[in-house]
Amino acid sequence: MSTETIEFQAEARQLMQLMIHSIYSNKDVFLRELVSNASDALDKLRLASYTDKDLDVDVSDLHVELVTDAQARTLTVRDNGIGMSREDVVGLIGTIARSGSAEMIAQLRAAKENGGDTSPEASAELIGQFGVGFYSSFMVADRVEMLTRRAGGDAGVRWESAGEGTYTVTDEPDAPQGTTITLHLKPVDAEDGLHDYADDGVVRGLVKRYSDFITWPIRMGEDTVNSRKALWSRPQSDVTAEEYTEFYRHVSHDWQDPLETIRLSAEGTFEYQALLFLPSHPPMDLFMRDARRGVQLYVRRVFIMDDCEALVPEYLRFVKGVVDAADLSLNVSREILQQDRQIQLIRKRLVKKVLSTIRTMMDADAEKYATFWDGMGRAVKEGLLSDGDNRQAILDLCSFAGTHDPEKPTALRDYVDRMPEGQDAIYYATGDSRAALEGSPHMEAFRAKGYEVLLLTDPVDEVWVDMVPEFAGTPLASIAKGDVDLGGDDLDEETKQGFDGLLTWLGETLADEVKEVRLSHRLTTSAACLVGDPGDLTPTLEKMYRAMGQEPPKVKRILELNPQSPLVLALNRAHTERPGDEELRGLARLLHGTALLAEGGDLPDPAAFAAALAAQLERSLTA
Structure with a gap:
């Protein structure tokens, strides 16, 4: 019988030390994690018995057993x-076989050492989401011992560790099928949360x-x-909020x-039952590339898979x-699910139900909606790019920062209700920050007219606005693109002709x-600004590509x-008086450079x- 001593992966060792030294204040969570792992192991065996006919196993009495020994x-x-x-x-x-584990460890360490969130909720959420509840x-x-x-x-293995830097692995030929975990318990310590x-x-x-x-x-x-009753199959009136x-x-x-x-x-x-939840805070891996997603899939109470992305x-x-689901095959794969008609129909119903729930929350409970949107809004807006069938429904439950109320975002339907007579579009600006957008020259005429402007600063905003032309029949328009006509501000022909030479030069x-x-309709105080044609990349989007x-x-x-700018008037006079002056060419480039900076662009040669x-x-x- 050979025994091997192995060092823990660095992240696993760091995680255990953090846990041993009380990043959880509620120690009871350990049993929930171990029982959940055991339940998953039973689910996987029953599924394997259906899908692998050569697997010789007894599934007649699958169960979890708990044994205490007080002595x-x-x-x-x-x-x-x-x-x-x-x-x-x-x-x-x-090991912690997931990318992002180092980030998790860093967050846990920061929470403990640097005065961060050390609540049991924060710690448990971080740990649980990386599947390391063991x-x-x-x-x-x-x-x-395990x-x-x-x-x-044909053979089993015994694993043992004191939670320090190493663990031992020993071959056990006579080990029974399954997993047995024995905890050699610490002394009871009520002050430390040890029952x-x-x-x-x-x-x-x-x-x-x-x-x-x-x-x-x-x-x-x-x-x-345990009662063993699947919550999703019980009448809603029989399930408590605690359950x-x-x-x-x-x-x-x-x-x-x-x-x-x-x-x-x-x-x-086709028949199915679903029990879904919206979280009260964003999962830590919400924007990680390899984050797990999806819900658990069962067929007639038989577990099929976690994270069913389909x-x-x-x-x-x-x-x-x-x-x-009632009518799917038990021998179904992820690839088959992507093409299964019933799965696609269920998915459509789930999506519509989730979106309608968020929309109802928006009207019925402003505080709850704000909690949801602050945490998950950026992810939801990705649906404006990928889900054309539900684009208007998604847009209807979104809220955006704007100039109407600096403290409170607005829904688009509320924006439309506030539009004054003569305004025929929903105006928006995209950029890196609210402060930069509010100080942009593009805002001047809209501020003077009293027109509300949405201030869109999430990276996804730069992309979806070009794919969503309107909301409920009202067009969306960028204040930084196109030849904005706000009505009643046309320049007279004499003014235009007086600048023909300067514009050409x-x-x-x-x-x-x-x-x-x-000449501009959108400027009231600034001398110049840069605008794009519809469909042009914005400066912020250019930066995203380079990143x-x-x-x-x-x-x-x-x-x-x-x-009407004194600087532009002075430049026009100077050009009329000395059109070939080289100094004026330098001023022209300075004027262009300042306009480029004001719109959030990058100077091609900052030193020059x-x-x-x-x-x-x-x-x-x-x-």
């Missing part, structure tokens, strides 16, 4: 599920509180201590309450819960930078001049611009 001060959690091989143990228990055993145990054998395997987990009554109470809905029997001695909360925590690995619970079912040509679009990846002088120079390592095509913008500005200032001061 030895141990608690054992045993299941006869799928089990693990030696390779599984080293790969799954010895490590919570070390909060209550000085030593943990005996496991994979279903269909007597070797006491039958304590353990029974924790099972009833956290794991009552597990569909597999959880046994202590001859008794089954929904604990089930949500089970499927999401979150420790906070859900923000909203959603139930729906269908009968007829049922939930990516922009609703924060939705957690279960779907139990500036167009020739700046031909490499701008496509056109024209991703892609060089966007060069976009020439339109330079607009304010004919700074030198030219310094030289011009020197000439002004010494004239």
Whole structure:
């Protein structure tokens, strides 16, 4: 019988040390995590027995067993599920096999050492979302033993660790199928949140509180201590808010309450039941590239898979819960699900129900909606790009910052209701920050007319606005694109003719930078601004491409001049008097550079611009 001592992966070792030293204040969570893992192992074995006809296993009495020993001060959690091989143990228990684990560790360490959020909710949410709840055993145990054998395997393995830098792995030829975890418990310490987990009554109470809905029997001695009733199949009136909360925590690995619970079912040509939840805060991996998403899929109460992506679009990846379908094959794969007609119909119903729930929340509970939108709004707006069928419904439940109320975002229907007579479009501006947009020259005429402008600063805003032309029949229009006509502000012909020479000369002088120079309707105080044609990349979008390592095509913008600006009037006179003066060419480039900075663009040669500005200032001061 060979024994091997192996070092933990660095992240796993750091995580265990953080947990051992009390980043959780509620130690009871460990049992919920271990029972959930055992339940998952039973689900996977039953599914394997359906899909692999060569797998010789007994699935007649699948269950979880809890055994306490007050004298030895141990608690054992045993299941006869799928089990693990030696390779599984080293790969799954010895490491945190997920990208982003280093970020998780950094957040946990910051929470503990730098005065961050050290609440049990924050810690449990971080840990649970990375699927490493097994490590919570070390909060209550000085030593943990695990005996496991994979279903269909010839030999088992014993794993043991005190939660320090190493663990041992020993071959166990006679290990039974499944996994047995034995915790050698720390002394009871009420001040440290350590209850007597070797006491039958304590353990029974924790099972009833956290794991009552597990569909597999959880046994202590001859008794089954959980009700085993699937919440989604029980009448809604028979399920308490506490039961929904604990089930949500089970499927999401979150420790906070859900923000909203959603139930729906269908009968007829295809039948299913669904129990979904909206979280009260954004999952930590919400914007990570390889984040898990989707809901659990069951077929006639038989677990099929976690994270069924085919049922939930990516922009609703924060939705957690279960779907139990009646007519799918038990031998179904992720690839088949993508093409399955029933799955597509269920997905459509789920999406519409989630969107309508958010829309109802928007009207019925402003505080709850604000909590949701602050956390998940950026993800929802991705649906404006990917879900054309529901685009208007998504747009109707969005809210945006704007100039109407600096403290409160607005819905588009409220914006339309406030539009004064004569305004025929919903105006918006995109950029890096609210402050930059409010100070933009493009805002001047809209502010003077009293027209409200939406201030869109999320990266996704730069993309969806070009794909959404209108809301409920009212067009959306960028204040920085096109030839804005706000009505009643047309320049007289004499004014236009007086600038013809300047406009032509500036167009020739700046031909490499701008496509056109024209007089502006949108400026009231600034001398100049740059605007794009509809469909042009914005400066912010150009920066996003460069940040991703892609060089966007060069976009020439339109330079607009304010004919009432003293600077523009002076430049016009100077050009009339000395049209070939080289100094005026330098002033033209300075004018273009300041307009480029004002719109959020990047100067092609900042050093040259700074030198030219310094030289011009020197000439002004010494004239």
